[in-house]
Amino acid sequence: xxxxxxxxxxxxxxxxxxxxxxxxxxxxxxxxxxxxxxxxxxxxxxxxxxxxxxxxxxxxxxxxxxxxxxxxxxxxxxxxxxxxxxxxxxxxxxxxxxxxxxxxxxxxxxxxxxxxxxxxxxxxxxxxxxxxxxxxxxxxxxxx
Amino acid sequence: xxxxxxxxxxxxxxxxxxxxxxxxxxxxxxxxxxxxxxxxxxxxxxxxxxxxxxxxxxxxxxxxxxxxxxxxxxxxxxxxxxxxxxxxxxxxxxxxxxxxxxxxxxxxxxxxxxxxxxxxxxxxxxxxxxxxxxxxxxxxxxxxxxxxxxxxxxxxxxxxxxxxxxxxxxxxxxxxxxxxxxxxxxxxxxxxxxxxxxxxxxxxxxxxxxxxxxxxxxxxxxxxxxxxxxxxxxxxxxxxxxxxxxxxxxxxxxxxxxxxxxxxxxxxxxxxxxxxxxxxxxxxxxxxxxxxxxxxxxxxxxxxxxxxxxxxxxxxxxxxxxxxxxxxxxxxxxxxxxxxxxxxxxxxxxxxxxxxxxxxxxxxxxxxxxxxxxxxxxxxxxxxxxxxxxxxxxxxxxxxxxxxxxxxxxxxxxxxxxxxxxxxxxxxxxxxxxxxxxxxxxxxxxxxxxxxxxxxxxxxxxxxxxxxxxxxxxxxxxxxxxxxxxxxxxxxxxxxxxxxxxxxxxxxxxxxxxxxxxxxxxxxxxxxxxxxxxxxxxxxxxxxx
Numbered sequence: 001x002x003x004x005x006x007x008x009x010x011x012x013x014x015x016x017x018x019x020x021x022x023x024x025x026x027x028x029x030x031x032x033x034x035x036x037x038x039x040x041x042x043x044x045x046x047x048x049x050x051x052x053x054x055x056x057x058x059x060x061x062x063x064x065x066x067x068x069x070x071x072x073x074x075x076x077x078x079x080x081x082x083x084x085x086x087x088x089x090x091x092x093x094x095x096x097x098x099x100x101x102x103x104x105x106x107x108x109x110x111x112x113x114x115x116x117x118x119x120x121x122x123x124x125x126x127x128x129x130x131x132x133x134x135x136x137x138x139x140x141x142x143x144x
Numbered sequence: 145x146x147x148x149x150x151x152x153x154x155x156x157x158x159x160x161x162x163x164x165x166x167x168x169x170x171x172x173x174x175x176x177x178x179x180x181x182x183x184x185x186x187x188x189x190x191x192x193x194x195x196x197x198x199x200x201x202x203x204x205x206x207x208x209x210x211x212x213x214x215x216x217x218x219x220x221x222x223x224x225x226x227x228x229x230x231x232x233x234x235x236x237x238x239x240x241x242x243x244x245x246x247x248x249x250x251x252x253x254x255x256x257x258x259x260x261x262x263x264x265x266x267x268x269x270x271x272x273x274x275x276x277x278x279x280x281x282x283x284x285x286x287x288x289x290x291x292x293x294x295x296x297x298x299x300x301x302x303x304x305x306x307x308x309x310x311x312x313x314x315x316x317x318x319x320x321x322x323x324x325x326x327x328x329x330x331x332x333x334x335x336x337x338x339x340x341x342x343x344x345x346x347x348x349x350x351x352x353x354x355x356x357x358x359x360x361x362x363x364x365x366x367x368x369x370x371x372x373x374x375x376x377x378x379x380x381x382x383x384x385x386x387x388x389x390x391x392x393x394x395x396x397x398x399x400x401x402x403x404x405x406x407x408x409x410x411x412x413x414x415x416x417x418x419x420x421x422x423x424x425x426x427x428x429x430x431x432x433x434x435x436x437x438x439x440x441x442x443x444x445x446x447x448x449x450x451x452x453x454x455x456x457x458x459x460x461x462x463x464x465x466x467x468x469x470x471x472x473x474x475x476x477x478x479x480x481x482x483x484x485x486x487x488x489x490x491x492x493x494x495x496x497x498x499x500x501x502x503x504x505x506x507x508x509x510x511x512x513x514x515x516x517x518x519x520x521x522x523x524x525x526x527x528x529x530x531x532x533x534x535x536x537x538x539x540x541x542x543x544x545x546x547x548x549x550x551x552x553x554x555x556x557x558x559x560x561x562x563x564x565x566x567x568x569x570x571x572x573x574x575x576x577x578x579x580x581x582x583x584x585x586x587x588x589x590x591x592x593x594x595x596x597x598x599x600x601x602x603x604x605x606x607x608x609x610x611x612x613x614x615x616x617x618x619x620x621x622x623x624x625x626x627x628x629x630x631x632x633x634x635x636x637x638x639x640x641x642x643x644x645x646x647x648x649x650x651x652x653x654x655x656x657x658x659x660x661x662x663x664x665x666x667x668x669x670x671x672x673x674x675x676x677x678x679x680x681x682x683x684x685x686x687x688x689x
Contacts, residue, residue, distance in 0.1 A: 116330065116333065
């Protein structure tokens with residue numbers, strides 16, 4: 001077993017994989033948003049679509065940031081001699097946050113009610129809780 | 145639209161521009177950073193009391209900062225600080241958006257050239273503010289107009305310039321407070337229930353809903369002097385959802401002509417009704433569409449709420465997300481996508497193609513062209529009448545109002561129209577004079593009509609549908625004649641219409657057309673043209689736009 005490996009699960013490899021793929025997906029989303037802006041697509045830029053614009057930009061920003069956090073977590077695991085006992089639940093929470101937060105923002109902007117995001121935005125607080133839990137467990141496992 | 149005047153909001157340059165077309169002498173415009181200034185003849189100079197277009201005078205010159213703009217689609221009107229409290233004055237020239245040119249302010253009003261100079265100083269505070277700003281309070285020290293404006297002061301205020309949310313939805317503080325709660329908002333989204341904390345005009349009953357628009361788009365007066373004093377101090381008391389008639393006297397000659405209030409208004413101003421309504425009570429001035437609506441059978445005689453015409457049957461104040469039209473196109477008349485073409489009428493009326501006796505899909509087959517002709521005038525153009533009616537030669541004879549048939553068939557006589565209406569719809573043929581039987585109705589109105597009728601016909605002559613139906617080859621000489629009209633507004637409309645015509649070719653004149661008063665050698669029948677012009681209705685006409 002190498003650093004970041006607990007039992008048969010290589011958490012470091014998992015989060016490198018999740019992190020870089022998230023970066024690929026959400027950096028691509030950023031390019032798409034820039035294109036929508038560049039081509040003045042009404043469904044993105046019209047005043048009445050301001051909620052969509054905000055939600056999708058938040059999806060892009062959160063997805064990209066979570067990709068970076070996954071990569072950082074993977075390097076954190078690799079830098080320690082053995083993974084923390086909480087690694088399984090940190091991993092689950094971080095992957096959940098990486099999916100739920102940007103997906104919630106994206107769906108909230110895909111269908112929305114005037115100034116309010118669509119119902120998909122309920123995924124956001126769930127993802128936020130998962131992220132905060134993961135960060136708390138990571139912080140606690142690194143206190144020594 | 146009301147905006148603070150700045151280089152970014154004016155539709156033209158103020159940077160070192162001289163405007164010759166201004167009453168009281170040339171107007172010098174100047175841009176100082178973000179400030180706009182003008183030097184011009186003082187509209188309140190006493191010497192201007194004798195000023196007319198016929199005998200102009202040169203008043204003393206003043207230099208003032210321009211601080212406010214009203215209008216955007218058709219024209220921009222500019223307001224300057226007078227130095228007297230918050231009383232604003234109006235520049236003596238306005239900018240025409242379509243023509244990209246300045247014209248004297250008085251030329252933009254349908255008024256005879258003999259009309260004496262009229263200062264608009266204080267009009268913004270006392271009149272315009274109520275509908276061109278939201279939650280406005282004129283706050284004159286004495287009622288506007290009760291004393292010379294130079295002796296009055298005003299501490300006018302408004303919550304917002306222009307028509308903002310609360311103008312149509314009423315006070316919004318309770319609504320904003322209640323909807324800070326996301327659970328409340330999502331419950332309303334999911335249930336599609338009405339939000340009890342705000343007025344939604346489209347959910348009000350047809351009368352109350354339309355009154356929201358009617359608070360500005362109607363011809364009304366204060367019920368009494370006390371109501372006027374109260375409005376002066378605290379703004380108009382009407383709030384969306386209220387009964388407009390509770391706080392206003394909405395002028396409706398067909399039903400309240402004999403009231404004490406109306407008698408009082410008519411005693412003070414003989415033109416109170418005459419200059420804004422046709423003689424049968426149909427509104428003839430733009431911006432008073434509520435008066436037209438409430439006289440329409442689709443409103444007045446409707447038997448079910450779902451089949452009652454309201455402003456929202458055709459118009460929407462918020463462009464729908466799925467409306468594919470560009471914003472500018474929608475904003476032109478703020479028509480709902482469901483009201484384009486015949487759709488709004490077809491929501492209640494089922495008519496086969498035979499009803500119109502015109503080819504399906506043609507201009508003559510459209511509901512609005514027959515039942516909402518362009519007989520309402522204001523802002524240097526005609527718009528559709530918002531009182532739904534059917535073409536009637538009898539109504540034309542009685543009121544002088546051009547009928548829909550002859551507004552398109554410009555080359556036809558009233559007798560021709562009477563025959564068609566009798567044949568198709570069984571309408572009685574009214575007794576017609578010799579001219580009505582032999583001369584095209586449009587020619588009669590253009591030569592004999594009052595200034596309002598002449599403006600309507602001058603614009604109809606620039607209407608593509610009318611040119612197609614009537615031939616365009618004979619219109620140029622008549623429009624050239626109309627460009628010599630004594631009314632500025634009529635001349636300007638005639639010039640616009642003339643620009644829509646193909647180059648004039650004498651060989652395309654319908655020679656020998658008695659109805660068009662064109663002789664066999666391609667000239668006007670001078671004797672008859674001159675006689676008709678001599679018979680012109682020269683009653684001074686001042687539209688209350």
